Amino acid sequence: MYRVLVTESLSDEGLARLRESTEVDVRVGLSQEELLSIIGGYDALIVRSRTRVTAELLEAGHRLQVVARAGSGVDNIDVEAATRRGVLVVNAPQGNTVAVAEHAVGLMLALARHIPAADAAMKRGDWPKDALIGTELRSKTLGIVGLGRVGTALARRAAGFEMRLVAYDPFVSTEHAARLGVEMVSLDALLRVADFVSIHVPANERTRGLIGAEQLGLMKPTARLINCARGGIVDEVALARALAEGRLAGAALDVFAHEPPGATELVSSPKTVCTPHLAASTEEAQETCALDAAEQVLAALAGKAARYPVNAPIVSSEEMAALQPYLDLATRLGSFMGQMDGGAVGRLEFAYAGEPALHDTALLRSAMLVGLLRLVVDEPVNLVNAGAVAASRGLAVAERREPGAESYTNLLMLRALTTEGEHSVTGSVVRGRPHLVGIDGFWLDFPLEGYLLLSEHIEQPGVLGRMGTLLGEAGVSISFVQVGRWGRGSRGVMVLGLDDPAPPGLLDRIRALPSIRSVRLIKV
Template sequence: MAPRVLVSDELSETAVQIFRDRGVEVDYMPKLGKDKEKLAELIGQYDGLAIRSATKVTEKLLEQATNLKVVGRAGIGVDNVDIPAASKKGVIVMNTPFGNSITTAEHAIAMMFSIARQIPEANASTHAGKWEKSKFMGVELFNKTLGVIGAGNIGGIVCDRAVGLKMKVVAYDPFLSEERAKQLGVTKVDLDDLLARADFITLHVPLTDKTRNILSRENLAKTKKGVRIINCARGGLIDEAALKDALDAGHVAAAALDVFEVEPATENVLFNHPNVVCTPHLGASTTEAQENVALQVAEQMSDYLLTGAVQNALNMPNVTAEEATVMGPWVKLALHLGAFIGQMTDEPIKAINILYDGAVADMNLAALNQSVIAGVLKAHNPDVNLVSAPVVAKERGIQISTTRQEKTGVFDAYIKVTMVTDKRERSVAGTCFSDGKPRFIQIKGINIDAEIGRHMLYTTNEDVPGIIGLLGMTMGKNNVNIANFTLGRSGVGQDAIAILYLDQAIDPKVVETLESTGMFQQVKPLEFEVA
């Protein structure tokens, strides 16, 4: 059955056609995003939701989205999507961070020119027939210092353009490497240094708890007198009341703002200030950019719904279509290994250590880690999923560690998961054969070769005669068919294990019967999600 996508905001017909051409059923209802009740009524029918900024993906809406797998935002900002709520529901949230990068960077440069040469005011004056040539004495950009806060995708383009204008560029970005700074032709500095040196400051960071009011009253006081400030990133990065006071005092010469703390901004403390240029969040508003992000979101959502490929997700590791194909069996194995560990454990988990050996160590380990964690946690909370698992693990204080190593044994590749509690460590390892079927190859350090089925029974005992017969007879008496029977031991007369692949779920009374024999240290029925 073909996946279904709802487009609830304005999107180009070309983008909508991409869904159809890829074999995805699509309903184009561009006004629906503004009708919360109607959207909530219909959303349960869809696997995907493509939006711009009008649709609000709230926790309440997600409760009705019983089939939803992915939300695609045509654009970079996802302020209108409750990402934590989406993660808990297992809904991937994608955006398109690169489709409008050039457009936004160009708008920032245009705004810088506007306040450097007072172009909007001069334009209005000239249209009014005043010819006030001496009133609009601007400043050159040449040889001035531009401070770029956030030198990522958009900020990097601004740096490149500013270097081309022969400006001196300093950049503050905790993630900017010295090598990347050298490539951009900029000087990496700390924030206080940037504030003290810059003639112009432009912001290109997301709005987070760390960046909110990054240009606070205190930081504005640290800037050079006569500084000019541009914000085409996100409202809330600047204390707007403090900026007005700095403008009134003449400490800040001018400001150019495309974004505001409250949008749509029909009123603002900075409106009508003679030294402020304002535009209505136009950073990404060019014909080319709007088309680019629409096409990109349609491709990304189609790829995920049809192949499992994940691109530009905000709550899931990226996985290419090629990786999704190759990794499919290993993702299943990772889930099974986690499920085994999770079902065997009733104690609080302190840590999950994951070892990747051989060829699997070169795969997308972030995605495989999420599968392991989801498998572990689903044993105790069925609502946990691939998307929410890392969040839940972090909330519970579970430490996740990953180790990769070159091939060390007879298998070309394997995964080993070790779980740590206050009382014990428990480990299980598995591999995928050439037929794509995952297998358990080691439990408790004991080598085995066990096919994985939906219903299984795991037992531990001292290595003594009669265990095979006891298990077989008990299953037979209770009409439980054994599809596969695997044994292993650490040595003669030492620890032994058995793992049975059964055709049906085992009745708790059968477990009680086995436990009552006194022959087993542990009898544990297990369930696995097997397609």
């Protein structure tokens, strides 16, 4: 009989399902050393967020076939090490969707009707009936930042309150949004019109500080902000200041940059409603996640397909060796495209030329989707589920193969059709390193790595010199420059490799230069 180790709390229903056909040991609170000493006796491991599944632990678990996360995030699991050892990693991304969406609705109602303040006053013996006049949700505009699983669930529930729905998500098609009754807009436009703003994006380099002082300044003084996603997305100091100065009516927070946050100015503000990271904490969510994890463990041990695999599908070692350089290129190419400005994406086109076209391109397509989507969606994106994640957002995907590769022996091309036009990027493996060799029809050639400053400009003398001066004054070193142009006075693109990230305010100074149409700092 297979043996399953459970190192964190799991619902009775999940444990009962496992015990139908496996031997289950529940050992909560193990130290890493204790876990290392016993893991070799188990075929499966089920964890939540506290247990660290390291490369060392996976190596010690010589019998392990599957590691299951009874929840969504897998930051505590070394997925690459698991893949190298042939250990399947699964998660339960759907289990807490409804719980988080309902918590966002609850916080929205608490803000609108002053429910916590009213309750506290009653417990003090007061009766502040006239002092706590609320507002209705009906006919108000809800702005949803991130229209993934949770954002979509929130939209469906908010529609029942007869709210107007707008959303910002560059990787959701307008057709998908329209089916939900949601209008897709830019982030700035959303912040300007929304009466309530609810955040549902992952925390990463792209979204950290997404809602800062500048963005809060766009919101109406009667607007209210809700964050049930991740700490760090909202600048908490700027938010506390906006509330104290009356530039925002209220905020409800379930997550914080540092948890627990303590009695900060933001938590102590009479204009905030705060909960201790409770959004996913419902009996139903815990049970669903536990059952999803248990079912997938049993399926994996029986040699069947799991519903939510996280790590790479198994391919032959020969095919993987041939594809590996292009997988890295594909992921970086998608990441570069995902960080370009260009409106909401509706259709993606992939092309493979030369050597990559001779192989199974399914993994390459998935790798480009991983790079494109992982900074913007609220669930793990990997080589296994990337296609399904794209489809769930209404993104149309097409691809073609071209055995000939123009002046390069290998090329990968990605084209995105957006609400504002289209963008394309082309990459190649040059001397074993991923290079970007084309942007929007301009031919360039530079290593696709590190910090890259991408600008679109009108080609005139002095553009590069003025940018270089500003970078030098800010103490930022330039490692290379690549310019694509049609001719003087025409549109051009320029990419500068930077040794360090641009300090705050530098991009705004560059944008203010004559002839600069747009500028973006990209990290790959």
